[in-house]
Each structure stands twice: as C-alpha cells, then as structure tokens.
Amino acid sequence: MDSALTDLIRISNVTGKDSTLVQGGGGNTSVKTADGTYMYIKASGTALKDMNRKRGWRRLRLDAVLSVIKDPSLAALEAHKREPEVVNRLLLACDDDVAGAARPSVESHLHAFLDRYVIHLHPLVVAAHVNAKGGKPQIEKLFRTEKFPPLWVPYTDPGFMLARRIARLVEKYRKEFGRTPAVMFLQKHGLFVTAGTPDAALKLVRKVIRTCSSKLKTPRPRKIKSPAESDIAAAKSAIAGAVRQATRRSLPVTYYPNNEAVAAFMSREDAARLLATPALNPDELVYANGSAMWLEECDVKTISRKLKSLISKGQKPAAAFIVKGLGLFVAADKKTSPVIAEITGCSLLIRMYATKLGGILALSRRQQDFINNWESEAFRKKLASEKK
Numbered sequence: 001m002d003s004a005l006t007d008l009i010r011i012s013n014v015t016g017k018d019s020t021l022v023q024g025g026g027g028n029t030s031v032k033t034a035d036g037t038y039m040y041i042k043a044s045g046t047a048l049k050d051m052n053r054k055r056g057w058r059r060l061r062l063d064a065v066l067s068v069i070k071d072p073s074l075a076a077l078e079a080h081k082r083e084p085e086v087v088n089r090l091l092l093a094c095d096d097d098v099a100g101a102a103r104p105s106v107e108s109h110l111h112a113f114l115d116r117y118v119i120h121l122h123p124l125v126v127a128a129h130v131n132a133k134g135g136k137p138q139i140e141k142l143f144r145t146e147k148f149p150p151l152w153v154p155y156t157d158p159g160f161m162l163a164r165r166i167a168r169l170v171e172k173y174r175k176e177f178g179r180t181p182a183v184m185f186l187q188k189h190g191l192f193v194t195a196g197t198p199d200a201a202l203k204l205v206r207k208v209i210r211t212c213s214s215k216l217k218t219p220r221p222r223k224i225k226s227p228a229e230s231d232i233a234a235a236k237s238a239i240a241g242a243v244r245q246a247t248r249r250s251l252p253v254t255y256y257p258n259n260e261a262v263a264a265f266m267s268r269e270d271a272a273r274l275l276a277t278p279a280l281n282p283d284e285l286v287y288a289n290g291s292a293m294w295l296e297e298c299d300v301k302t303i304s305r306k307l308k309s310l311i312s313k314g315q316k317p318a319a320a321f322i323v324k325g326l327g328l329f330v331a332a333d334k335k336t337s338p339v340i341a342e343i344t345g346c347s348l349l350i351r352m353y354a355t356k357l358g359g360i361l362a363l364s365r366r367q368q369d370f371i372n373n374w375e376s377e378a379f380r381k382k383l384a385s386e387k388k
C-alpha cells in the first residue's frame with residue numbers, strides 16, 4: 001500500500017476517534033504523495049474513524065484538481081450550474097481502483113493547494129470562536145506570540161467559492177510570510193491545519209485545541225434532576241403528533257437523557273433567546289434543519305404552530321427540541337437522530353460560549369438559502385441516513 005494512504009488512514013482514525021475533535025462525523029483529511037502526483041482524500045459520507053484501506057477515500061490526480069480551482073469559466077457560472085460541474089470534475093480527477101462510486105470530499109479542491117498533510121475538523125472549542133462576534137480578536141490574542149499567525153477566513157459560501165477565496169488568502173499569506181499558513185480558522189465553519197509530516201499535523205491539531213480551550217469555561221448546571229418517565233413519554237408523543245400535523249410525515253421521536261450541556265442550557269434565563277438565533281454552521285442547518293426549538297409548553301398545538309410558522313417563512317421544520325425541564329428530543333429517522341443530537345448538544349455549548357465572546361454569530365438568511373440549495377449537502381445528508 002502507498003505510504004501516503006497508510007498515513008491518511010492513520011491521521012483520519014486518530015482524529016476521528018477523539019470525541020473532542022469531531023461532531024456529527026464532520027471533517028476531512030488528505031495526504032499528497034511525495035512526488036506530488038496524487039492526493040489521497042477522505043470520501044464523502046464516511047466518518048474519519050471508519051476509514052480503512054478498502055474504503056472511505058479516493059485518490060485524485062493533483063494537477064486535475066488544481067485546474068478546477070484555476071478555471072475562470074467555472075467562476076463565471078451560476079452556483080446551481082457550477083457546483084454539480086465541480087463535483088463532476090473532481091470525480092473525473094479520481095484515479096484509483098476503489099469499488100463503488102464514492103465521491104471525493106467536497107472540499108478536495110481546497111486541500112489541493114495546501115501542504116502535504118491536511119486535517120480539517122469542526123471542533124467545538126474552535127466553533128466557540130468562529131461562531132462568536134468577538135472570535136477573531138480573541139484568536140489573534142490567543143496566538144499573538146506565533147511567528148506565523150493563523151489565517152482567519154471570513155465566511156464564504158461552501159464549495160468552489162470558498163476554495164477560490166482561500167486560494168487567494170493563502171497566496172497573500174505566502175507573499176507576506178514566505179510559507180503556507182499552518183492553521184486556518186474558517187468563520188462559522190471550522191479549522192484547517194496543514195503540515196509537512198503526519199505527526200506535525202496531529203501535533204498542530206492538539207496545540208490549537210489546547211490554546212482555544214485555555215480561556216473557555218465549561219458551563220455547569222445548577223442541578224440535574226431526572227425527569228419522570230411519564231413526562232418524557234407525553235413530550236415524545238406531543239412532538240411526534242405535531243411533526244405529523246405540520247409536515248405530514250411520521251417520524252420517530254427519541255429522547256436523549258440530559259448531559260451537563262443540555263442541563264446547563266435549560267437553567268439559563270436567556271435559553272429561548274439563544275435558540276432564536278439561526279443555524280450556526282452548515283452542519284446544523286443540513287442535519288438538524290437549523291437550531292433546536294425551545295419549548296416551555298409541550299403540547300401538540302403549540303409545537304405544530306411553531307413548526308408551521310417556520311415552514312411558512314421558507315425554513316425547514318426543526319428536528320431537535322429542547323423542552324424546558326425535560327431535555328433534548330429529536331424527531332428523525334433512527335440513523336440520523338444520534339447525529340442531530342450530537343450536533344445540537346454542541347450547538348448549545350457554542351451558543352453559551354459565544355455569549356461570553358461578544359455574542360452569537362450565526363448563518364444569515366442568504367447564507368442559509370445557498371446551503372439549502374447546494375446539491376452536495378443534500379447528498380451528504382442522504383448518505384448519513386443510509387449509513388449502516
């Protein structure tokens with residue numbers, strides 16, 4: 001086996017098994033071969049921890065991927081025509097014997113112009129900064145002693161435009177510092193680290209996590225009281241009934257017993273306001289249909305009215321519900337439900353952290369619309385619900 005592939009599996013499994021680094025299976029990794037001909041990259045729809053020699057990756061010809069980014073005719077196309085074409089060209093750049101038609105990561109073009117080893121993640125402690133209004137100055141402060149400071153990337157629609165923007169910013173950084181930025185913070189998105197060896201890349205991830213955690217205080221609940229079984233059952237049936245009424249779909253409702261984050265969130269006076277802010281990042285929008293719904297009263301009529309109101313505004317009906325005093329409920333198929341629960345739990349923490357860093361920075365309506373219409377995200381969600 002190519003040593004670049006061995007390295008890819010290793011850095012992917014190590015990061016993928018660390019619950020502080022991956023939420024809802026988010027993130028991707030890549031390794032370029034020593035001669036610069038190929039790039040091995042995670043495939044869409046496989047979690048980092050599940051990658052192995054046989055599956056979960058693709059090998060692409062690096063020059064073909066780089067030519068996608070540089071193609072001015074793609075930049076001139078409208079998004080709905082451009083993005084499927086980019087996916088198509090990335091598939092054409094694949095050169096391997098992998099069985100099936102796994103797609104290379106939708107961020108392949110972005111990996112192509114970075115160093116040999118690339119790790120991209122959406123860690124909670126990074127989100128606490130990239131989703132906060134005061135996040136950028138805080139990152140500058142935390143990393144102020146670095147000779148080569150991290151690169152901050154303002155929010156850009158995912159896909160081709162994000163890759164193009166990062167290419168421009170990286171070019172500018174190279175002119176200024178004489179090297180590729182080793183760490184990039186993507187506003188409302190996540191983290192990229194890139195290095196010349198697998199160990200340097202892994203070490204860099206740990207350093208960023210340590211630095212970003214250093215000033216965050218984990219919110220603690222006042223007290224956690226276990227709710228009565230009968231109250232949980234009543235809430236489940238009210239949510240299921242309301243979802244059926246508002247969306248004409250029957251979905252199972254799962255209760256996730258309280259963890260400290262949910263309990264701490266429920267005890268806040270501003271809980272309703274914190275959840276009135278829309279989705280924080282593409283994952284929360286795609287998987288959980290936006291932020292969780294805050295419920296102080298849990299009856300079919302109230303929930304159904306709230307769901308219908310979201311739909312009438314052109315938004316998707318919430319899939320996660322925080323019922324005051326009870327906790328987190330998710331209305332979704334059995335495979336997607338745990339992913340939504342995980343993303344929502346993290347989102348609650350990020351929202352609490354962000355209030356201490358100048359306030360929550362969420363996706364604007366236009367940014368949400370772009371993602372809702374983005375074919376690649378629909379594809380990722382479909383894969384998640386099919387996963388065994």
Ligand SMILES: [Zn+2]
Pocket residue numbers: 026027120121122189190
């Ligand atoms: Zn990402």
